Amino acid sequence: MNSPLIILETSSFAARATIILTIVIAILFVWFGVRWQIGNLFAEITQVNQPDAREIAELAVGISPSDPFAIWLLASKERENFGTESFETSTRLIENIVRIAPNDFRWWIELGRAYEQTERPAEAERALLRAVELAPAYTFPRWQLGNFYLRQRRTDEAFAELIKTTEKSSVYREQVFALAWDYFGKDPSMVEKLAGDAPDIRSSLAMFYAVRGAAADALRNWNLLSEEQKAADPRLPRIMAQGLYDKLSFREALEFAKQAGIDPEASIGAVSNGGFEKFLGSPDDTLFGWNVYRGDARFEASVDSGVKREGARSLKVTFKGYIKPELHNVVQIIAVESGTDYRLTFWVRTENLRSGGPPILQVTNMNDGAILGATEPFANGTSDWEQKTIDFTVPADCTGISIRTARTFCGGECPIAGTFWYDDFALSRR
Structure with a gap:
């Protein structure tokens, strides 16, 4: 009668013990999992340059001693002390990360950097090569390895890695070019060795x-x-x-x-559309054609087929009480040969032009705005077509000039009224 009772109690105890043990294991599992997640979260959301980054790193490592990000944050803060002992401590921490996560190429790159900082280039190279081995299709490990070889003055090996970087990634391509440009003193031949x-x-x-x-x-x-x-x-x-x-x-x-x-018809040392046979577009549509800026209602400029010297059209410019001392509303930029003597010719006609500050045409240096040559003021009143000539020399450091309409100065507010026409601009060497 008693045996069944004893057996039943023992069985019930074992079941309860199993349940309790299971609960304890589950609690421990959850606890360690939550600890790891909390430590990882602290490390990942903390910037290295935060004032309290070191304290957070120590807390994160304490909570989650096997989390790579927590250890990396602590190693990064240790490295900021710039002492031999601090660099060695930081390196040991990163070595520990690699032991925890040996298949993550990012930590091998960090280890390579740490070894290089502690003047252990052979170990640094092995670490960076391991990163490339773990992620052969990724650009970043090769970029780091190429930079390392360049710092070690192993140019051929550096180029071998950096060329692969330019081939695989347009993002890193610019960085590779910039690295070579700066490292080799802006030597294009060295940059182009990396280009393919x-x-x-x-x-x-x-x-x-x-x-x-x-x-x-x-x-x-x-x-x-x-x-x-x-x-x-x-x-x-x-x-x-x-x-x-x-x-x-x-x-x-x-x-x-x-x-x-x-500007398909523009050429070096020539005025584009010098006879205004083609209509003028927006200044946003050209670099080396005529730019006519119409920002003042008292100034008008347009192609005119009714009055012309030759061809079918000219440019008609009309003032209706315009008062600004600056004009510069009709401009063309021309690419030219440096250190060359040029002659600019064009024709102008006036009608009822009245002003104490009549228009002139200037040639300026696009480098600094210096005036290279200018005409006499256009005739007041009404006059028939008259040819104007400007002889000038392009400075040795100049590759672009402007021809622009301006005014002779006659005060802060100087009214001008009337009309003039331009036609048949031509630029030639002297």
């Missing part, structure tokens, strides 16, 4: 040079592409034309503008 011949890389290199004002190198690389390859992204020549124009590299800007279809 792929069309997208070549166009990226042309853009790289254009941004830095290396106009001749930008145009040279761009012209290595076929017409079909150039047409792959029609925005590029427009961007480079504008960029070089803004950097005062007018000859190369003109070539890009022509290829982009902005």
Whole structure:
């Protein structure tokens, strides 16, 4: 009678013990899991440069001693002390991260950096090579390895890795070019060793040079592409034309503008649309054509087919009580040869022109706005077509000039009324 009772109580105790043990294990599992997550969260949301980053790092490591991010944050703060002992401590912490997460290439890169900082280049190289081995399709490990080789003055090995970087990633391509540009003293031959011949890389290199004002190198690389390859992204020549124009590299800007279809008929040392046979568009549509700025209702300028000296049209300019001392409303930028003597000729006619400060035409240096030459004031009253001539010399450092309509000064407010016409502009060498 008693045996069944004893057996039943023992069985009930075992069941309860199993349940309790299961609950304890579950609680411990949840606790350790929550601890890891809390430590990881603290580490991931904390910036290294936060004032309290070190305290948070120590707390995160205390809560989650096996979390790589928590340890990395502590190692980063330790490294900021800039002492040999601090660097060694930081390196040991990162070595621990690699033991915890041996298959994460990011920690091998961090270890390579740490070894390099502690002047252990052989170990640094092994760590960075391991990162490349773990992530052969990723660009970042090769970028880091190439930089390491360059700092170690192992140029050939650096180039081997960096070339692969430019081939795989357009994002890192710009950084590779910039690294070589700065490291080798802006030597384009060294930059181009990293470029390869792929069309997208070549166009990226042309853009790289254009941004830095290396106009001749930008145009040279761009012209290595076929017409079909150039047409792959029609925005590029427009961007480079504008960029070089803004950097005062007018000859190369003109070539890009022509290829982009902005100013297809413009040429070096020539006035574009000098007879106004083509209608004038918006100033936003041209770099090397006529720009007519119509911001004042008392000034009008338009192509006129009723009055012309030759051809079918001229440019008619009318003032209706315009009073500003500055004019500069009719302008053309021309790419020119440096250090060259030029002669500008054009024809002008007036009708009922009245002002103490009549119009003139000036040639200016686009580098600094200096006036290279100017006409006498246009005749007041009414006059028939008269040819005007300006002889000038382009400075040695200048590749662009402007021809612009201006006024002789006659005070802060100087009314002008009446009309004049332009026709048959021509620029020639003397």
